[in-house]
Amino acid sequence: MNSLAFRAAVSRVQQRHLRRQTPAAVCSLSQTRSHAGGRVHGTRSYSTAGGRGRQMAGTAGNVLLVGSVVTLFGYIMYTLYDNLLAENGVTRVYNESLDLVRANPQIREIFGPSVMGFGEPSHGQRQRQRAISHREFEDDKGRQRLTMKYYVANKKDGGDHTGVVRVDIAKSAFTGKWDYNYVVVDVFDTANSRNAGRVEVLVTDEFAKEVRASEQTRRNRRFDVGGRGGSDGSWFSALNPSNWRK
Incomplete structure (x- = not known):
């Protein structure tokens, strides 16, 4: 009887202890069992469904956050490579061709030693750094x-001339590398509102051969109505009659 009374007292104490705990807590219950050879102590753990739900939601949120960061980082790296490192990257082609333009003696004579490049012209000085016009095809x-088009002018005061830079690069079918076809600058005299000529900064031999062949074809078809309005009479438009008429 004493043993039964003792176990009943222990059970009542444990029940009062459990009632004091919060529903979301994990409780450890130690039970004492009597056997002929002694006592065995066992432990049981309890957890609520609400606690498991919050843990799963937190894990899913962390996974989503890490995935978003990795995706954003990959996009940034791809954009940097595509613009700065790739042979046909817009920023890379713009910087390389602008260096060629600045180094040309005729350009330096017209625009001075300080030449700046910019996108589509605007009335405000702060709005000059616009996107460079380009086309892949x-x-x-x-x-x-x-193909690419941008503008150059004197860096200090703009000067009396504005230049329209036209760039063309092509991917070689043999080497897989991108090579320049041409870099030319059409100069416009803003003071007198007239064209001041064209400076051929770079024209490759291979492209020059294509130009001569195209000019011969144009001369043979100059009275053909199919070619009307397709050329301004220059070697440039002879090869690209539709690209720069806009």
């Missing part, structure tokens, strides 16, 4: 091409 020979 596949030509009739199956080559990947990139």
